[in-house]
Amino acid sequence: MTDEHDDAQGPDAQHQVPDGVTDATVEAIGTLSAAIEVIEHARGLLYGFHRLTGMADLNLGEAAEQLRKAGHTELADRIDTELVGRNVIAGRWTFQVVEDYDDGYYALAKDLERTARDELVQGRKHLFEAGMKEDRRTSGRRHHEATPADLPG
Numbered sequence: 001m002t003d004e005h006d007d008a009q010g011p012d013a014q015h016q017v018p019d020g021v022t023d024a025t026v027e028a029i030g031t032l033s034a035a036i037e038v039i040e041h042a043r044g045l046l047y048g049f050h051r052l053t054g055m056a057d058l059n060l061g062e063a064a065e066q067l068r069k070a071g072h073t074e075l076a077d078r079i080d081t082e083l084v085g086r087n088v089i090a091g092r093w094t095f096q097v098v099e100d101y102d103d104g105y106y107a108l109a110k111d112l113e114r115t116a117r118d119e120l121v122q123g124r125k126h127l128f129e130a131g132m133k134e135d136r137r138t139s140g141r142r143h144h145e146a147t148p149a150d151l152p153g
Helices: 023-069 073-083 094-121 127-136
Strands: none
Touching: 023 073, 023 094, 023 127
8 A cells, every 4th residue: 555645746835734824723714614605605595585586576577467467456456566576574675685695794704714814824725625635535546636737648
């Protein structure tokens, strides 16, 4: 069995832990980055909610018009006046919810994560994951190269 790092490969410079940075700091920055990834996922779901709610509102208007043409005026009027264009949260359409999320919670989370990386690991990203890759890859084996530059010619 060969040493797991005998292929002389390793992370590129941007994914190497800077001198003096402890494993505990790398782990903490990795956990912070994982939290940001969850926030990004939540943001995507929020945008999905925004788009789907908007699409539903347009469909509701179309349904009201179709009900009206089919002679169901009272129900069509209720859908038009009570539901079409209604705020989804008190005083807000979904675009306002998205804007508040983006400008508040999301912006602060991204700023603090960037500040932590800048102050603690010279702005480097995914150091924890790069370490995991080194621990888990099989050195010298095809499709386990450390970087794209290490692919066979």
